[in-house]
Amino acid sequence: MRLYSTKNTTAFVSLKEAVFKGLPDDNGLYMPEQIPLLPDYFFKRFKEYSFSELAFEVSKVLLQGALPEDKLQDIIESSINFPAPLKTLAADLHILELFHGPSLAFKDFGARFMSQLMSHFNEDNKQELIILVATSGDTGGAVAAGFYDTPGIEVVILYPSGKVSMLQEKQLTTLGKNIRAIEVNGTFDDCQALVKQSFLDQALCKQLRLSSANSINIARLIPQSFYYFEAAKQLADLSKPVVFSIPSGNFGNLTAGLIAKKMGLPVHQFIAATNVNNVVPTYLNTGIYTPRPSVRTISNAMDVGNPSNFARMDEFYCSTWNNMTKDITGFSYTDEETKHAVQEVYKQYGYLIDPHGAVGYLALQAYKAQNPNIQGIILETAHPAKFKKDMEDILNQAIPIPERLAILADKQKEAHYLDPDYDQFKSWLLNNY
Numbered sequence: 437m438r439l440y441s442t443k444n445t446t447a448f449v450s451l452k453e454a455v456f457k458g459l460p461d462d463n464g465l466y467m468p469e470q471i472p473l474l475p476d477y478f479f480k481r482f483k484e485y486s487f488s489e490l491a492f493e494v495s496k497v498l499l500q501g502a503l504p505e506d507k508l509q510d511i512i513e514s515s516i517n518f519p520a521p522l523k524t525l526a527a528d529l530h531i532l533e534l535f536h537g538p539s540l541a542f543k544d545f546g547a548r549f550m551s552q553l554m555s556h557f558n559e560d561n562k563q564e565l566i567i568l569v570a571t572s573g574d575t576g577g578a579v580a581a582g583f584y585d586t587p588g589i590e591v592v593i594l595y596p597s598g599k600v601s602m603l604q605e606k607q608l609t610t611l612g613k614n615i616r617a618i619e620v621n622g623t624f625d626d627c628q629a630l631v632k633q634s635f636l637d638q639a640l641c642k643q644l645r646l647s648s649a650n651s652i653n654i655a656r657l658i659p660q661s662f663y664y665f666e667a668a669k670q671l672a673d674l675s676k677p678v679v680f681s682i683p684s685g686n687f688g689n690l691t692a693g694l695i696a697k698k699m700g701l702p703v704h705q706f707i708a709a710t711n712v713n714n715v716v717p718t719y720l721n722t723g724i725y726t727p728r729p730s731v732r733t734i735s736n737a738m739d740v741g742n743p744s745n746f747a748r749m750d751e752f753y754c755s756t757w758n759n760m761t762k763d764i765t766g767f768s769y770t771d772e773e774t775k776h777a778v779q780e781v782y783k784q785y786g787y788l789i790d791p792h793g794a795v796g797y798l799a800l801q802a803y804k805a806q807n808p809n810i811q812g813i814i815l816e817t818a819h820p821a822k823f824k825k826d827m828e829d830i831l832n833q834a835i836p837i838p839e840r841l842a843i844l845a846d847k848q849k850e851a852h853y854l855d856p857d858y859d860q861f862k863s864w865l866l867n868n869y
């Protein structure tokens with residue numbers, strides 16, 4: 437497998453290099469040189485495969501020998517090891533639950549696969565690898581759980597003090613072992629600036645082997661294509677056109693769907709569902725792309741004003757608006773509309789949908805109003821209990837917390853408190869590693 441940068445289509449790197457570097461030097465994004473079609477036998481048999489077998493078959497074709505098959509199998513089995521069940525609310529209305537992993541959000545798929553892949557590529561290296569991540573909440577939990585106890589890899593997570601929820605903070609600060617948290621007396625942007633400056637510090641990079649677990653890493657994108665197949669597998673009837681509604685922020689999830697389609701999965705349409713941070717729906721409706729600062733909403737994991745994966749989507753369609761609109765339709769919603777949707781889904785179907793999934797629900801309803809003869813799948817990107825307070829305010833009743841989240845509340849937080857000062861951060865790194 438070879439990858440190129442969206443900003444330079446003539447230079448290639450290996451999967452290993454793309455995974456460790458994260459971003460090409462030219463600031464583009466890595467794209468696979470080829471996205472092959474799956475063989476006929478796959479589609480003949482795919483209803484009989486388990487989720488991990490499906491993931492193995494898809495990754496084998498996509499990665500094209502980038503690692504030995506038995507290694508790939510091990511990686512799949514230890515990362516794609518929780519289910520993605522399809523729940524049916526009504527005829528032609530389904531929910532794909534992607535929150536059954538350790539941090540209760542779909543980001544677990546990407547983080548776990550990436551940690552296993554990095555650990556494999558890191559095997560021959562004597563020097564430990566240090567992963568630096570800045571988080572505004574959800575990514576940190578998935579990365580912490582995904583890399584926990586991975587041999588040869590240390591993880592440093594920087595988060596803004598007082599700006600993540602109590603449970604999110606506990607997900608980062610209670611694991612111990614190779615996971616360390618830095619509580620920064622500042623904003624998410626301060627955290628990100630500290631990480632960026634470390635990568636640019638050549639003296640530091642000579643002493644420590646640094647890498648990132650950024651959301652645009654190709655190793656996080658690849659496993660997200662697997663569950664589109666897993667969803668289709670669980671549909672009783674594939675003859676009716678299938679539409680995926682995807683609550684989106686940075687558009688990694690939707691881009692992974694485009695990979696699945698290119699590999700042969702029959703998808704009639706993708707719906708780009710956003711909150712008021714609607715740069716992509718606006719582009720799909722008008723052809724004009726204008727990134728802008730993000731606005732805070734209750735579906736906060738989608739508060740992105742300049743979605744990084746748009747460069748990959750654009751590349752898929754050769755920068756041709758007209759082509760993209762054939763496959764992707766965009767809708768966006770306010771917080772008021774989202775809250776009503778949470779209430780409606782609970783009242784009509786007795787289902788607790790979180791605010792992100794609710795945006796996907798609204799967009800699917802809007803699409804269906806114009807295209808009635810389809811079956812729709814909403815990606816439910818996080819467990820509703822992750823947004824307990826908002827959910828309880830919206831529904832005016834208590835909602836249950838799953839055991840694995842509840843036990844976090846009693847665990848002892850351990851974090852190093854730091855001002856957003858690069859010299860202090862650097863000496864902390866050098867003293868600890």
Ligand SMILES: *Cc1c(COP(=O)(O)O)cnc(C)c1O
Binds near residue numbers: 543574685688
């Ligand atoms: C990260 C996240 C999203 C947005 O996913 P993208 O791939 O960035 O579009 C949506 N919902 C939840 C709960 C998330 O954590």
